[in-house]
Amino acid sequence: MSADLEGRHLLLFGAGYCARAVAAQALARGARVSATARTDTAAARLAARGIRPWRLADGHWLPRMALAGVTDLLVSTPPASGGCPAFASVSDALAAGASLGTLRWIGYYSSSAVYGDCSGAWIDERQPPAPASPDAQGRLVAERHWRGLALRHRLTLDILRIAGIYGPEGRNILAQLRSGRARAIIKPGQVFNRIHRDDIAAATLAALRHPRPERLIHLADGAPCSSAELTRGVAALMGLPAPPEHPFDAAALPAGMAAFWAENRRLRVDAMLALPGFALRFPDWRAGYADLLQDPEAEPPPVSAATAAPAR
Template structure:
């Protein structure tokens, strides 16, 4: 069984690192070929200005396709360039990594996969359109396409300890605001479970069990690591990028029942507490 990955980012890289042994051959695209890659992975350049000539040939020998490359405003670059090659390939399982942002704002209410997606930002509207394009490809070709809507991703090297250690953490307070999170290892486990049990057209929320206020997570991380707690900052005056600020415009609690009941996923890090406990070493690196 061969794997091809479009977009060897944080989540896809962790999946490859954990599951490399189950695949005979792994090819993956990056925008910067000079960046170190996991052992045993054949790297292909892919981006707005680059397109490795070997990709079509790779796809012709691929069984499992993971798409982690973000879309452009005009849509999905992978589909625009390689839709025909994928349709003609032996690929049987396709996973598209999306975001819970496609649900939009629900005022803090609980939602699940049956909740209508009502994206509030242009970025999320593009994501939803790309999801639908991939699902359409699955219907037309008979290939098992699955959509994975990820919540806030954290893991080794990307977590509150790193920001606390570097003095970049902010304890931002916005009344009643909560976010779901997901440890990158639980994303990898969910993908592996889906490959073992494909369901064409499936949409899964990949998220933890306990949405929590961001300042509470920062406080817990600081206590675990014995690091100074940054002062509270009101959301209205916080120093945030426009994209980061936009995340606070959406408030929802996301259920993950489907990955547990259908795929049998038992989260190794069901809340931020278990996830941070596993990562506390990052506080002293």
């Protein structure tokens, strides 16, 4: 990779599955990366990857110095009952005298669930939100909060509404298929968009490198399909027999999964594909799972601990 992010300092509020992949790509491009951590163990793991950890005091408080010199902020924490915890922490830090003087860009990881059920229609970012679940409602509130902060401080903002995420490190159906536990759930007409973790990271960095005043962008592949099609198709790629078919039964699902299956939409991804220098590495599940079958446990490579800063 090129060193086109030299001089940039990316702060991750939340260093989860996708944010860690963003960090690995940003480090490879020459950026400094720091991230919040809730435990000493998590902080040590970040440091081992070359990411400067900032321990959140009392579970949420962000030290003022964590924002010093930061040029880019990526928020991947889910909303809480009182709103976005990252927004609250940054607001508290600003009230305590922190400065956003060097900040250029904010990225917020939202969810395509903010649209609610669209009866399988193709939708783009102009679709009015109609969130049905508490999580989706919270994400829409968080979007408004970050939009307000970006406007007040004249910052560029990307709200990235993400579809179903899959990838290495166990975020796939390979283990279920190998163990014989996988089932092809049949719900006629039901489809889902998905996106590979590494495409999320690449699109995020493309947005960061080419900011605009404010954008809404779907992060998804352009190939929505049913759960059954994917399950049967991946089994075929693995040389396994097709898993047994089961009719959809909402009553048999956990509450969160039932809400997920209650919604049906197809996401257009023209805005994502228009990001300069970006192209989907995995434009559908076939490409993504063919790659996963080569190395299903691949993760972003760690950076030598000798280069890492101590935990704060």
